Amino acid sequence: MKIRKILIVDDEQIILSYLEKKFTKLDYSVYLAGDGEEAVKQAFLNNPDIILLDIKLPKLNGIDVCKKLKADERTKNIPILILSARAQASEIKIGIAAGADKYLCKPMSFPDILSEIRAYDNK
C-alpha cells in the first residue's frame, strides 16, 4: 500500500506550514497537530498511513504520544517516524524504546524526509 495520509506533529508552526504545503503539492492528505493530545486525537480520528512526530510537544510529549499509539490496537501498526532536534544517542534510544519505527534527527531537508516517508510505501 502506498502512503497517502500523513499526520504531521510539531509545535513549530513554520515547520507544520512548510511540510503541509510540500506534501499537499505531492497529493498527500495531510493532517496537522500542534501538541501531543491533538496528535493522539487526529491519529484515532483519521487513521493516517504514517506519522511524523516531534518529541518536544506541549500537553503530551512525543515519547508519550508514541507509546500511547503503539499501545492502542487501532493505531499500533501505523509507522511512527520521530523527527526531533534531540540527537543524543540516549534520546534516540528512548524514542525507539517508546515504539518509534525510525528516529530522524533535525535538521533534515524536505527531499530527505520525503525519501524516509517513501521507504514505507508498500510495507
Add this chain to the structure above:
Amino acid sequence: MDKITHNHDEQQRRLLQEYIFNLEDVQEQAEELSAAHEKLKQSQEMLRAVVDSTTHGLCLLRNNIFTWCNEAFLDILGWRKEEVIGKAIDLIHPHFVEDAKSGIIFGTSPKTMREHNLLHKDGHCVPCLVSGRILQLDNPASYILSITDFSRRKQMEQELRRHSERLEEIVKERTAKLLIANEHLHEEINERKWTEKALRESEEKYRTILQSIKEGYFELDLSGNIIFFNEAACRSSQYSTEEIMGMHYQRYCTTESVMKISKMLREISSPEKPEKRIDFEIICKNGKIIIVEASVTVLLDQVGEPAGLRFVTRDVTERKKAQEEREKLIRELREALASVKILSGLLPICSCCKKIRNDEGYWEQIESYIRDRSDADFTHGICPECRKKLYPNI
C-alpha cells in the same frame, strides 16, 4: 554544563531546521518565478511573432498619442515608425477622437469592427475595418487599435458586385430567351402533337380504306420481300396473312412476271424510274394463275431514300380473257370479211362510158372496179345490138 550544551544543540538544530525549510521555500519560489519568467518570455516572443506576422495593423495609444505600432500598421498607412510614434491620432483620422467618444470605435466586444477611411501618408484614404479596446488594466485613456485594410477586399466586392449584376443581366437575358424558346417549343410540341394526331387519323383512315378496297395492295422491300399488304391481296392470292408476310415475290409470280418485277427493283436506284403500270401474273396458293394490272410507285424511307416498291393491283384475268376473246373474234371476222367481197351501196357511174368513180375519186373501168371488189371476172364479147352498130356488114 552538558545540559546547557545539550539544550543549545537542540535549539541550534531547531533553528537550523527552520532555516533549511525557509531556504527550500525561497529556493522553490525562486524556481517558480524563474519558470514563470521563462513562460512569460516565451509568451512575449510568441505575441511578438504574432504581432509582427499579422496583416492586421496594431497600435497603442495613450491620450490619443501613438506609443507603439506594428509593421503591418505602417505598411497599410505608408508611414515610418518615427513619423507615427509620439504623434496624435488625427494623423490618420481627423475625427477619430469624436468617434471614440461617441462609442463608434469601441464596441462592447473587441470583435465589433467599424469601417473607417484612414489617411495614408500620401493623402489618399484607405478603407479600413477598425476595432478598439480600452486597456482597462492600464489607464482608460490607453487603448489598442486594430486596423484591417480591406481596400482590396472592397475592390473585389465591387468587382464581385459588377460580376453579379452582369450575371443577373445574363440570367435575365437567358431566361427571356429561354421563355421564348420554351414558347416556341410548346408551339412546336402542340404542332407536332396535332400533326401526329392528324397523321394517326390519316393513317387510320388510309388503313381503313386500304383494308376495305377491292384492289390488292402490297409493298416489297429492296430485296423483294413483302413487308406490308392488305386483305384484298390475301384474298386474291388465297394465301393467309401469316403466309404472305415476308414472302419473296419470286414464290408467287410466273417467270415472266419475276423478270418484270426484278427489272423494276433494279431501276429504283437508277436514274430511270421504274414503270408506273405493269401487268403481271400471280400464282395463287391453289396453283391458279391470275393476271393483275398494277399501279407501281416507289416506296421511300424516312430520309427520302428508295426503300422498295408499292403495288396497287387489280385482278384483270376475266377482262383480259374477254379482251383476248374479243380480239380473236375481231381477227376472225376480219379474216371472214377479207374472204367475202360484196358490192353494195350506190356506185357513181358515167352514163356515157360507164366508168365508175372509186373511193379515191378516180374514174375506173367498170371491169377493174368490180374485179377488185368481188370474185367476179369478165370475159369480153359483143352483144347483137352493138354488133349491128359496130359491124353492120357482118
